[in-house]
Each structure stands twice: as structure tokens, then as C-alpha cells.
Amino acid sequence: MTQTLPSAPVHPTPEWARPEKSLLLPAFWVVLMLITGGAVRLGLFVRDSFAAYPTATLLALVLFGLYAVPFCMFVAALDYLEREPPLLLATAFAWGGLVATSISIRGNAAVHNLVAKLASPGLAAEWGSALAGPTVEEIAKALGIVAVVLVARAQVNSVLDGVVYGSLVGLGFQVVEDVVYAVNAVAVAGRGDQVAPVVATFLLRGFLAGLWSHTLFGALAGAGIGYLAVRTERSLFVRVAVAVLAVLGAMGIHFLWNSPLLSLGGGAGIFGDLFVKGIPPLLVILLLVRGVRHREADYYMSQLAALGDRRIATEDELRVLGHGHLRAGARRYAYGRGGVRARRAVRRLQRAQARLAVELSRGAGLPNPAATIAPPVLDTAPDPEAPVAVGVARVPEGLTYAPILGGPAAVRWRDRVLVERGRMLALGHPEATAPLNRTGSVRRVVGGIAVFLTAMIAVGLSLIALGAS
Incomplete structure (x- = not known):
């Protein structure tokens, strides 16, 4: 199998940025102190809120805490092929929720006061949020993405990584800010x-504004900062320009959302903001993220394709593995043919293939003589539910295996892929793919859009009924 490898989104990590060096970096201790200080300030706010409004505060914490769970799962799953460390994801979320919010509370108040003094209180009331939010808040969040890069440079090796960390910084900011807004309401x-103001805030800022709020702003800024960090084949000027434009883009979308521009006012204004100010930026950023994901998937799939071994991954499996909806389709198809065990077998194979691709990319250019050892050869069909014993196998005399590039981890995951392949064969399901069904895909997309629009309209009507207009 001959294939031209796409340009790598992964770049060598400098010695100072190795994971074990993080504790020696001043940035690590600065981030730790800032997060600790933010946690103390948030704790004092929650304490005072409980003292004044215990039921409303508890409801706000529960609602927005639950609200964050699916967002966190979605953002973390964006980078299926190279999952980010949970601790670093939590750090990004904590920066947004504890540090960026602490900076923004005082910074926003300062900008409002400045506009009122230099212009007029009326202008500050009308345009203060549009001026303060994009400047103070987006800069505070962008600093969090930069902090992640400085603390754990080894983990930021693609533009998609910047998107993931930027999204979580924005999500942390959004959740904590919404809790503050709910209690203030x-x-x-x-x-x-009373709980009615909390529910109204949850519907307005969670469902209507949440889909194109701080999480998306952070994703756009993170893409630019990720580009600056990893695309070292580009000139420094180009990388800085892209990062600045991405942050300015996040500021611009934030400004439009906070400003009175294009707002219809009254109850209809909810839907005007939704369709005019919210959906277009949402689509633009989603298309950007989609392009970044596909570029990274092409790179990692090329690592598996270069092995030229159908036991590792067939051409159809390479096509499926790089796209989330196709991976899910392959699991559904396996379930239809072989039930839960087949679906689990496909999921395990996909996970092992993804990990192998990542390990191969990390060892690019580093020949591993140990990889010429024969792969596991199964004497009999394995029990699909038996524990995996990676690396324990019979090596037939005289049999060699095409060498791979990478360290011991790549060899272990290569063996794991072959073991999972054996499990699938034992179930009579040899390939982790599914027949193409464009009609079904279109139907799911149309159905999803219909559900989304129905939910948004229902939430808007609920807000009008609650008097949020």
C-alpha cells in the first residue's frame, strides 16, 4: 500500500517541555497559585450565597454542574485519536472557572466605570457589556490556554489540542459565570x-446562549494559540498573526453577541439573537473544528496505512476510524450482527488502532528492531470475553513481521490490535466497518436539526412565560 503522508500536525517537543519537567517550570507554580486564589474567592462567594439564598444557590450549582457534564464529554471526545490527560483538562476548566472569572469580575466593573466616566452612564449601560466582555474576558481566557501550553507543552502537539483546551477554559468560565448570574438574578x-430566577437564567444562559457562548469563543482562540505552538514549519510572524486573528475573532463574535446590534427586543429578541447572532458564528467555528479534526485524522491514519498490513487496519477501517459518526456506525452495525459482544469488540479494536497510530507518530523516524518480532498468532479462536494478555504469543519458526517505527508502546499496541482482531474473528465479524448508508445519515442530520430547533423554540417560549423578556 503506497500513500503520500500528509504534513504532520505533531512536532518534536523541546527538552524543557517534557512532562517530567513541568514541576520545574515557573509557569506551573504561577498557575497553581492563581487557581488556588480563584478557588478561595469562589468559595467565599458560594458561602455568602448559601447564607442569603440556600435553596436557589444549591439549585444553581446542581443545574449548571449537570449542564457541564455533557459539554465536558463532548469536548474531551473531540480528540478521539489522542486523548488528553484528565488532569490537564481539569486544569484548563479550573482556569476558566476560577482564574478567568475572578479577573473578569473586577475587570468588567472597571471597564463599565471607565465608559461611564468618559462617555455617559447610558452608554455604559447599553454598550458596557459589549466592550468589557470581549476585551477582559477573552484575554483572561486566552492566558489560560497559553498557561496550558507553557505548563504541558508535550501535550499540545496539534491545533486540535488547542481547540480542546480552549473549549474547556471557556466552559469553566461559562459555568461559573452562569452560577453567579443566577444568584444575582x-x-x-x-x-x-426563590428558584424561578435560577430556572430562567439556566434556560436563557444555558440552553439559548450556551451553545455559542464562551465554549465556542475559547475553541476559536485555542485553535489560533495551538497553531502558534505547533506549526513550527511556518514562520514566527505567520504563527503569531494567526493566533492574534483567532483571539480577535473570538472577541468579535463575543462583541456581537453582547451588543444591542441586530437585537429585535422583547420576546422576539430571544429568537432574533438565536438565529441572527448565534447560529452563523456557531456554524463557522464548527466547520473550523471539523477541518482541524480531519487534518489530524488524516495524519494519524497515514501512520497505520504506512504499515501496509490489513490485520492492523483495512482501507475501509482507516476511512471509518478517522470520523466519529462512522466509528459509531460501525459499532451499531456490529451490534446488529453480533449483539453487545460484537459492539464491544469493535470499540476495543478502534481504541487500540487509535492508540497504535499515536504511538507510531511519536516514534516517527526511530526504528525499533524489537518490532520485527512476530505478532501474536492464535492457535485457536480466542474467547471474546477472555482477558487480554498482550505480548504473549507463539512465534512460528522462520516467521518475520514487517518492522514498525516506534518504541515499546507501539509494539504493545500493535499486539493489542491483533488480539482484538482475533476476538472479532471469533465472533464472525472480521472488519470494524459498516455499509455506507447515505439515506440514514441524512435522516439523522435532518432529525437532529429538527430536534434542536424544537428545543430552542420550546426554551424561548418558556422564558417568555417566565417573564424573562
């Missing part, structure tokens, strides 16, 4: 410890 309502 209770105070402004002046009706005591």
Missing part, C-alpha cells in the same frame, strides 16, 4: 429565596 428579583 435572585437578589435582583427581591422576592427572597
Whole structure:
């Protein structure tokens, strides 16, 4: 199998950026101190809120805490082929929720006061959020993405990594900010410890504004900063320009969302903001993320394709493995043919293939003589539910195996792929693919759009009924 390898999104990591060096970096201790200080400030706010409005505060924490779970799962799954360390993902979320919010609370107030003094209180009331939010908040969040790069440079090796960490910084900011807004809404309502303002805030800022709010702003800025960090084949000027434009783009979308521009006002304004100010930027950023994901998938799939071994991955499996909806389709197809065990076998094979591709990329250019050892050869069909014993296999006399590039981890995952392949063969399901069904794909997309629009309209009507207009 001959294939031209795409340009690699993964670049050599400098010695100072190795994971074991993180504790020696001043940036690590600065980030730790800032997160600790932010946690203390948030703890004091929650304590005071509980003292004044215990029921409303608890409901706000529960609602927005649960709200964050599917977003976290979606963002973490963006980079299926090279999962990011949970601790680093939590650090990005904590920066957004604890550090960026702490900076923004005081910074936003300062910008509002400055506009009121230099212009007028009316202008500050109308345009203050549009001026303060994009500048103070986006800069504070962008600093969090930069901090992740400085602390764990070895983990940021593609533009998609920047998207993931930027999204989580934005999500952390969004969740904590929404809790603060919900509690403040209770105070402004002046009706005591009531939950209606919390529910209204949850519907407005969670469902209607949440899909194209700080998470997406952070994703755009993260893509630019990731480009700056990893695309070292480009000139420094180009990389800095891309990063600056990405951050400015996030600021611009944030400005449009916060400004009174294009707002219809009244109850209809909810839907005007939704369709005019929200959906177009959402589509643009989703297309950007899609392009970044496909580029990274092409690179990693080329690592498996270069082995030229159909036992590792067939051509159809390479096509499927690089796309989330095709991976899911292959698992559904396996379930239809062989039930739960077949679906699990396909999932395990896909996971092993992905890990092997990553390990091969990390060892690019490093020949591993040990990889010429024969792969596991199964004397009999394995029990699909038996534990995996990677690296334990009979080596037939005189049999050699095409050498691979990489370290011992690549050899272990190569063996794991072959063991999982044996499990699938034992189930009568030799390939982790599914027949192409364009009609079904179109039907799912149309159905998803219909559900989305219905949910948005229902939420908007609920807000109008609650008096949020």
C-alpha cells in the first residue's frame, strides 16, 4: 500500500517541555497559585450565597454542574485519536472557572466605570457589556490556554489540542459565570429565596446562549494559540498573526453577541439573537473544528496505512476510524450482527488502532528492531470475553513481521490490535466497518436539526412565560 503522508500536525517537543519537567517550570507554580486564589474567592462567594439564598444557590450549582457534564464529554471526545490527560483538562476548566472569572469580575466593573466616566452612564449601560466582555474576558481566557501550553507543552502537539483546551477554559468560565448570574438574578428579583430566577437564567444562559457562548469563543482562540505552538514549519510572524486573528475573532463574535446590534427586543429578541447572532458564528467555528479534526485524522491514519498490513487496519477501517459518526456506525452495525459482544469488540479494536497510530507518530523516524518480532498468532479462536494478555504469543519458526517505527508502546499496541482482531474473528465479524448508508445519515442530520430547533423554540417560549423578556 503506497500513500503520500500528509504534513504532520505533531512536532518534536523541546527538552524543557517534557512532562517530567513541568514541576520545574515557573509557569506551573504561577498557575497553581492563581487557581488556588480563584478557588478561595469562589468559595467565599458560594458561602455568602448559601447564607442569603440556600435553596436557589444549591439549585444553581446542581443545574449548571449537570449542564457541564455533557459539554465536558463532548469536548474531551473531540480528540478521539489522542486523548488528553484528565488532569490537564481539569486544569484548563479550573482556569476558566476560577482564574478567568475572578479577573473578569473586577475587570468588567472597571471597564463599565471607565465608559461611564468618559462617555455617559447610558452608554455604559447599553454598550458596557459589549466592550468589557470581549476585551477582559477573552484575554483572561486566552492566558489560560497559553498557561496550558507553557505548563504541558508535550501535550499540545496539534491545533486540535488547542481547540480542546480552549473549549474547556471557556466552559469553566461559562459555568461559573452562569452560577453567579443566577444568584444575582435572585437578589435582583427581591422576592427572597426563590428558584424561578435560577430556572430562567439556566434556560436563557444555558440552553439559548450556551451553545455559542464562551465554549465556542475559547475553541476559536485555542485553535489560533495551538497553531502558534505547533506549526513550527511556518514562520514566527505567520504563527503569531494567526493566533492574534483567532483571539480577535473570538472577541468579535463575543462583541456581537453582547451588543444591542441586530437585537429585535422583547420576546422576539430571544429568537432574533438565536438565529441572527448565534447560529452563523456557531456554524463557522464548527466547520473550523471539523477541518482541524480531519487534518489530524488524516495524519494519524497515514501512520497505520504506512504499515501496509490489513490485520492492523483495512482501507475501509482507516476511512471509518478517522470520523466519529462512522466509528459509531460501525459499532451499531456490529451490534446488529453480533449483539453487545460484537459492539464491544469493535470499540476495543478502534481504541487500540487509535492508540497504535499515536504511538507510531511519536516514534516517527526511530526504528525499533524489537518490532520485527512476530505478532501474536492464535492457535485457536480466542474467547471474546477472555482477558487480554498482550505480548504473549507463539512465534512460528522462520516467521518475520514487517518492522514498525516506534518504541515499546507501539509494539504493545500493535499486539493489542491483533488480539482484538482475533476476538472479532471469533465472533464472525472480521472488519470494524459498516455499509455506507447515505439515506440514514441524512435522516439523522435532518432529525437532529429538527430536534434542536424544537428545543430552542420550546426554551424561548418558556422564558417568555417566565417573564424573562
